Amino acid sequence: DSGVTQTPKHLITATGQRVTLRCSPRSGDLSVYWYQQSLDQGLQFLIQYYNGEERAKGNILERFSAQQFPDLHSELNLSSLELGDSALYFCASSEDRGVYNEQFFGPGTRLTVL
Amino acid sequence: DQQVKQNSPSLSVQEGRISILNCDYTNSMFDYFLWYKKYPAEGPTFLISISSIKDKNEDGRFTVFLNKSAKHLSLHIVPSQPGDSAVYFCAAGASGGSYIPTFGRGTSLIVHP
Numbered sequence: 001d002s003g004v005t006q007t008p009k010h011l012i013t014a015t016g017q018r019v020t021l022r023c024s025p026r027s028g029d030l031s032v033y034w035y036q037q038s039l040d041q042g043l044q045f046l047i048q049y050y051n052g053e054e055r056a057k058g059n060i061l062e063r064f065s066a067q068q069f070p071d072l073h074s075e076l077n078l079s080s081l082e083l084g085d086s087a088l089y090f091c092a093s094s095e096d097r098g099v100y101n102e103q104f105f106g107p108g109t110r111l112t113v114l
Numbered sequence: 115d116q117q118v119k120q121n122s123p124s125l126s127v128q129e130g131r132i133s134i135l136n137c138d139y140t141n142s143m144f145d146y147f148l149w150y151k152k153y154p155a156e157g158p159t160f161l162i163s164i165s166s167i168k169d170k171n172e173d174g175r176f177t178v179f180l181n182k183s184a185k186h187l188s189l190h191i192v193p194s195q196p197g198d199s200a201v202y203f204c205a206a207g208a209s210g211g212s213y214i215p216t217f218g219r220g221t222s223l224i225v226h227p
Contacts, residue, residue: 002157033214042118042219043158043203056214090157096213102148103215105157 003027004106006091012112018079021109025072025093031055032074033103034066037088049074050096081113117141118206120218127225133191135221137204140185144206148215149178149189152201161202162189194225 003026013019025032034046045058049068068074078085088110092103119138127133145166150158164171164178171178177190191198201222205215
């Protein structure tokens with residue numbers, strides 16, 4: 001158990017809809033990262049938040065947004081969903097101490113868009 | 115353009131033998147490298163790392179070798195055990211940047227009893 005929790009585990013929705021994925025980081029970790037893993041793809045970095053502020057952006061679509069709340073949990077919002085958004089979405093957290101930024105991953109949310 | 119490449123999607127090994135997972139990178143700014151292991155229905159977990167100032171790092175049955183001139187690293191598992199069956203992700207990062215590693219697509223290792 002990494003200490004990172006993600007809800008829900010599975011989500012099935014239709015094209016055009018909007019969903020929210022939730023992540024609670026390990027106790028004490030200030031950084032939260034969101035990744036997308038599509039079929040046969042590696043982990044694509046989407047966005048990082050550090051102590052409530054956006055710190056880094058990766059390949060995140062404009063239809064996607066995230067935020068980190070004062071209690072440090074984070075939400076990833078996906079809107080106007082398309083079939084291609086079907087993927088595993090992982091949240092990770094870290095102490096953000098610099099080099100060897102070991103990230104602790106949650107179990108992921110599997111999103112299926114029909 | 116993939117900056118971290120794991121060209122073998124899968125690898126099958128007999129229990130007790132050596133497993134060698136390979137990873138190539140293209141960005142010369144990368145100076146730290148990590149391996150993560152992922153079981154089905156779980157998130158990736160950190161396995162071992164290496165800095166560019168070293169060419170080898172060992173942790174029990176796991177050893178990572180780094181060849182900077184070839185921009186190549188490998189993970190050796192000796193001896194391989196059925197419990198090692200998982201997807202292994204190679205990741206690389208630049209300490210002068212955002213410290214967010216770039217991940218490869220993973221290699222699925224199957225260790226047969």
